[in-house]
Amino acid sequence: MQTTSAKSPEPSSPALDRQSLRPDCGNCFALCCTAFGFSRSADFALDKPAGSPCQNLAPDFSCSIHDSLRPRGFRGCAVFDCFGAGQNVSQGFFAGKSWLDNLDTKDEMFSAFKAARQLHEMLWYLAEAQTRTFDPDASSRAVQLRNTIGQAVGGELPELLSMDVEDLHSQVRSTLMDVSEEVRASYFAAGDDHLDSALTPGADLMGKNLRSRRLCGADLRGAYLIAADLRDSDLSGVDLLGADFRDARLEGADLSKALYLTQPQLNAARGSCATLLPPDLEMPSHWHNG
Known part of the structure; x- marks a missing residue:
């Protein structure tokens, strides 16, 4: 892809406003509860085939156990985030007409949601x-x-379904990694030198005690941080792209300048009101409940 050093125009599609990349379940036909399948595990209390409604789905497309997903064994549902794709597909591509109203659209709608x-x-x-x-x-x-992506998610259905998502993913990944290298370089001096050998992309840090550490500038892309203790640690400039935060301890941690952090990662972790977050992410409700 060619680049230029001239000032680039801002993205034009309204779908590119980060605020629009938040889920609005009230304007979605429960696509995450139907299009995707899951197997019984620690995150899901039962098996559900892809393309079939969850047994907890109410007639109005709401979740009948939404307020008790975690205690009833559906932590995976509580963690999931569609980044606003659900309402975009439901109201944009299918003009507010559900797959129940027209079963002939079911397969296309579910395929569109998975791509979007x-x-x-x-x-x-x-x-x-x-x-x-x-x-x-x-x-x-x-x-x-x-x-390019904005034109696809804000355009016509055939164009969305014909998008080469894998090729786009490769291009996006390359750009994200270049920016990550640049951002992390400005933090390297602040990190804990004796931990550098362990802090690598894809590292197995499950249950690791990383409490009260300055991890600034570390590359933890794709790292396994399951149940890791990161309480009171500084994660400024840390690349967290795809890192697994299930049950990670984040109480008092500073993630306000962490790189590539998402709401699903926070939803999977444990934290408190003392955890510092980027301004466009929210403290999960279960953090309030201890």
């Missing part, structure tokens, strides 16, 4: 990459990719 969900997540990351980089070429690439 991936694209919306890419938009979330690219929006951050654009604001964090000082490199005009990286910013230009982020803008170009956001516009």
Whole structure:
């Protein structure tokens, strides 16, 4: 993809506003509860085939056990976030007509949701990459990719379904990694030198005691942080793209300047009102409940 050092135009699609990349379940036909399947596990209390409604789905597309998902064995549902793809597909591509109203649209709607969900997540990351980089070429690439994806998620259904999502994912990943290298480089001096060998992409840090550490600038992309103790630690400039935060302890941790953090990661973790978060992410409700 060609780049230019000239100032890039801002993305034009309204779907690129990060606020629109938040789920609005009231304007969605419960696509996450129908399109995707899951197997009985610690995150799901039962098996559900893809393309079938969850047994907890109410006639109005709400969840009949929404307020008790975790204690009833559906932590996976409480963690999930569609990045706004659900309402976009329901109200945009299908003009507010549900798959129940026209069963002939069911397969297309579910396919559109699966593609849109991936694209919306890419938009979330690219929006951050654009604001964090000082490199005009990286910013230009982020803008170009956001516009390309924005045209797909704000256009016509055939174009969305024909998108080469894997190719886009590869381009997005390359841009995110370039920005990550730039951002992390400005934090390296603040990190704990004796931990550098353990803090690598995809590292197995399950249950690791990383409490009260300055981890600034570490690359924890895809790392397994399940049940890791990160209480009171500084994660400024830490690349958290795809890191697994299930049951990670984040009480008092500073994630306000962490890189590529998402709401699903927070939803999977444990934290408190003392945890510092980026301004466009919210404290999960179960943090309030201890």
